[in-house]
Amino acid sequence: MQFGVISIFPEMYQALTDFGVTGRAVDKGLVSVDVWNPRDFTIDKYQTVDDRPYGGGPGMLMKVEPLKYAIEAAKAKLGSQSKVVYLSPQGETLTQDKAQQLAQEASLIFLAGRYEGIDERLIETQIDEEISIGDYVLSGGELASMVVMDSVIRLVPEVLGHDMSAVEDSFVDGLLDCPHYTRPEEHEGRKVPDVLLSGNHEKIRQWRLKQALGRTWEKRPDLLAKRDLSKEEDALLQEYKRDVQG
Numbered sequence: 143m144q145f146g147v148i149s150i151f152p153e154m155y156q157a158l159t160d161f162g163v164t165g166r167a168v169d170k171g172l173v174s175v176d177v178w179n180p181r182d183f184t185i186d187k188y189q190t191v192d193d194r195p196y197g198g199g200p201g202m203l204m205k206v207e208p209l210k211y212a213i214e215a216a217k218a219k220l221g222s223q224s225k226v227v228y229l230s231p232q233g234e235t236l237t238q239d240k241a242q243q244l245a246q247e248a249s250l251i252f253l254a255g256r257y258e259g260i261d262e263r264l265i266e267t268q269i270d271e272e273i274s275i276g277d278y279v280l281s282g283g284e285l286a287s288m289v290v291m292d293s294v295i296r297l298v299p300e301v302l303g304h305d306m307s308a309v310e311d312s313f314v315d316g317l318l319d320c321p322h323y324t325r326p327e328e329h330e331g332r333k334v335p336d337v338l339l340s341g342n343h344e345k346i347r348q349w350r351l352k353q354a355l356g357r358t359w360e361k362r363p364d365l366l367a368k369r370d371l372s373k374e375e376d377a378l379l380q381e382y383k384r385d386v387q388g
């Protein structure tokens with residue numbers, strides 16, 4: 143899968159291309175990430191990418207032309223059909239389902255805003271969809287684009303490898319994670335739950351599922367509401383509720 147990014151801070155993307163699962167995916171050639179800097183598509187001596195807002199007001203806006211030419215350069219490499227996504231507070235909030243949808247694309251081009259945003263006419267003429275990673279003020283769209291890219295790259299076949307994709311399934315089966323433990327068996331008087339030391343894999347599976355259901359019920363009932371429960375899951379959640387009510 144091919145990713146193009148338009149950003150005035152190309153070096154930021156080393157956070158994605160040089161580390162961990164996403165870095166290995168790039169090394170293995172499963173994923174490519176190319177960044178185009180709008181500054182390279184300016185025609186003035188000062189390489190101006192921003193200008194003052196019509197109507198006055200504080201701050202600067204990103205000019206249309208450098209962004210347009212940068213997007214065209216990205217499309218020349220990744221294909222003119224590439225979907226162009228603007229990371230923006232106005233966007234549809236990212237969910238795992240949206241990540242799954244984006245992962246079906248052969249190539250994606252992300253535009254990261256800076257300053258106070260971009261000229262509306264660029265959105266009208268070049269942007270296919272807007273995505274937001276949540277409701278808080280950010281300094282730019284780069285980190286948001288990397289969040290989206292991380293969530294999508296994990297879904298590209300072979301990126302996680304067979305066993306790890308099973309782990310992914312447990313993450314994205316719509317429940318919060320169960321508690322996890324590793325050595326030592328006791329830390330500051332707190333022991334690892336006996337069931338996890340029992341070697342009884344069916345009991346361990348049930349315990350983990352019960353904990354995931356219970357934690358989702360306690361911390362994110364909205365996720366639970368979106369998920370149908372099997373008979374077993376319903377029974378385990380009832381048991382969890384009885385346990386916490388003592």
Ligand SMILES: CC(C)(C)c1cccc(C(=O)NCC2(NC(=O)c3cccc4nocc34)CCCCC2)c1
Binds near residue numbers: 257260277279283286
């Ligand atoms: C009501 C709310 C959401 C708090 C809000 C309202 C108005 C402006 C902002 C804001 O942060 N403007 C700055 C700006 N943010 C983003 O790009 C951005 C923010 C949040 C999630 C994102 N996901 O993708 C991109 C995102 C970066 C600089 C270029 C202009 C956009 C925020």
